[in-house]
Amino acid sequence: MRHRQLIAVTAALAAGALTLTACGSRDGGNSAGDGGNTTVVIGVDAPLTGDLSALGLGIKNSADLAAKQANEKKYVKGVTFKIQALDDQAQASSGQQNATKLTADKDVLGVVGPLNSSVSESMQKVFDDAKLAQISPANTSPSLTQGPKWAEGQKVRTYKSYFRTATTDAIQGPFAAQYLFNKAGKKKVFIIDDKKTYGAGLAGTFKGEFTKLGGAVAGEGHIDPESKDFSAIVTQVKSSGADVVYYGGEYPAAGPLSKQIKASGANIPLVGGDGIYDKKFVELAGDAATGDFSTSVGAPVESLPSAKEFVANYTKAGYKDPFAAYGGYSYDSAWAVIEAVKKVVDANNGKLPSDARAKVLEAVQGVSFDGVTGKVSFDEFGDATNKQLTVYKVDGGEWKSVESGTYGG
C-alpha cells in the first residue's frame, strides 16, 4: 500500500511540476497596461473525480457559471473572469498541492472550495500566507473559522483569509437532533461516524443536543468508509433497539450503510448531514433509502425565488452534471469574489491595484449582496451570516424538502 501511494504521489508531483512550468510560461503577456482587458482567475478546488465527484463537479460548474455571468453582464468593467478548477480527490495532501499551485499564479485573486473540511485544514495556511481569499461553499466543521476550542466557547479566528457560505456543524447537528426528537418522535439513536473531520464533528454536535433534549444513545460506532462491509455494526444497530441511526459522513458509505441496515431487518431511518444529501445516496441505497432524512445548509435552492434565475441559467449553460447540494453556495462564493474584485477595481480608478490580493481579501470580508441562497455576507469569523437549514426526506426515489428553519441555540 505504501509503495502504491509513494508511486502515486511521485507521479502526481511530476505532473504537477510539468503543469506549473506550463503556467509560468503563459503568464507573461497578461498584465498589459491600461485600457486592455485584465483577466482575473478564480481558483476552484473540489473533488472532481472519485466517490465525491458528484458534489465536486456541481461546485466547479456553478463557480464557472458565476464567472460567465459576470463576463456576460460586463459586471466589472475591463475585467474578464475565468476559473481554474483543480481536483483534490477529497485528499488533504492533494488539496495542499493545489493551494500552492493556485497561490503561485498571480492572476488568481480568490478561491472557491474545497468540499471537505479535512481538505480545507491543509489549505488554510497556504492561502493565508499568500493573503488569498478562500471561500468554501461546503465546509461545515466549526473549527475552521472559530478555532479548535470553539466548543468550550473560546472562539478565535485562526485564518483571516478563510470564509464560507455554508452553515457549520455546530448548528447542523443540533438542528437535526431537535427535528428528530421534537418533530419525528425519535427517542433512541445509534450514532455512527467515519472518523473524518466532518463526520466525527457532525456526530459529536448531534449527540450533544440529542442527549440534552432527553434522548437516549443506544450505541455508537465508527466505520471505515473505504470498506463497504458494514455488517458488524449493522448487526449491533439491529440488536440495540434504536429507532433511528444518525450517520456523520458522506454518501458513498452512507448509501450502502442504509441499504445494509434495512436488509438486516432493522426498519429504521438513517439520518445524516449535507454530506449524504445527494441523489447518488438514493441510487446507492436503492429502495432502502425511502424514509431516510438529511439536513442541508440553507433553504432548498429550487424553492428560493432568488434561485430561479440560477437554476434557469445553469440549465441553459448545458452542464453535463447537476449542480448538486452546493451549487447555489458555490455560485454565491464565486460571486462574493467577483463582488470584491469590483469594489477594489472601482476604488482604484478602474484598474487592479498592485496588491490586488490583499485588497480583495479585505473586500470579501465586507461584501453584502443578495445571492442565490439569500443574503450573502460574513461575520467576524468568516462564517456566513445566513444560518438557515432544511430537513429533507427520501420519498419516491428522491430528496424532498420537509421543512426549513434556523437553529436558535
Next chain:
Amino acid sequence: MHELPQQLVNGLLLGSMYGLVAIGYTMVYGIVQLINFAHGEIFMTGGFGALTVWLMLPGGTTMWVALPLMLIGAIIVATLIAVGAERFAYRPLRSAPRLAPLITAIGLSIVLQQAVWAWYPDAKSSVVFPEIPGGPFHIGSITIQTGDVFLLLAAPVSMAFLGFFVKKTRTGRGMQATAQDPDTAKLMGINTDRIITVAFALGATFAAVGAVAYGLKYGEVNYRMGFILGLKAFTAAVLGGIGNIYGAMIGGIVLGLAETLTTAYIADVPGMSQLGGQSWGNTWAFVLLILVLLFRPQGLLGERVADRA
C-alpha cells in the same frame, strides 16, 4: 453477546470473499513466486465485466437468466486481462530479479484502476450493481441476504472444483510439478509457460466469481474496490500459508471473522472502548497476522510446495 451467531455469519461471508480473491495470489505465488499486486484490480475488472453484461441485457431480464451470463462475462473479462498481463507484462521479466515483476505488478494495478476510471462510462464514482430480488432468509436469529446466498454457495463449490482440478487432472498435476521444481518439470515434458498461464487464468476466474459476489452483496461496484480488498486477500493468503490453495480460503475466513468480531466486540472489553470500530478492525486483523507469523512463519496451513533456494 446475543448477536454472536449473526456476527459469525457476517465474518464468514466477508472471509469467503477474501478467500476467493486470495486463491489468485496464492496460486501465482506458488508457481512463479510473484506477488501479483494487480490481482485486486483483476477482481475489479471482473465486477465491471459482469456489470457490462447486465447493462447490455434487455431491461426486465430476470436475475435467474442474467446471473449466469454475468458470471460468464466477469470470468471472460478478468481472465483475458490476467492472461494478457502475464503474457505481456510478466513473462518478459521472468528471469529478471524478483523486484522487477513486483514493481510491474504495482504499476499494472494503477494502470487498470485508472483505465476503468477514465474509459468506463460513469465509473468516476460508485456504479449501481443489480440485486437478486427476494426477501432475506431467517434462520433462528440469523438473517441472510439473498445476495449472500450466492457467496455461500460459490465459495465452497469453487474450492471443491479447484481441489479436484489440482489433484486429479493432468494440468493440475503439471501445476504441482511446476510449483515444486520448474526446471525438472520442463525436462519431464511439461509446458511450463502454459501451466503458468492456466494459473493466472484460474486465479482470475475465482476473483471474477468473488467480484460478482461483491456486487450482489453491496449493490455497487467502483474502480477502487479491488485496492483494499486485494490487500486483505493478499493478507489472507499469507495468513493461510502462501502457495497453499486451501490455506487461502482458511486464511480468508479467519481474517474475515477476526475483523468482524473485533469490530463488534473489542469496544466492550473494559478500557478498550477507544480501540473498537471498523477502522480498528483492520488493525486487529493485522495484529492477528503478525501473531500467526511470529509463531508459524509458514502460515496456518503452511506452504506445501518446496521452497526454492
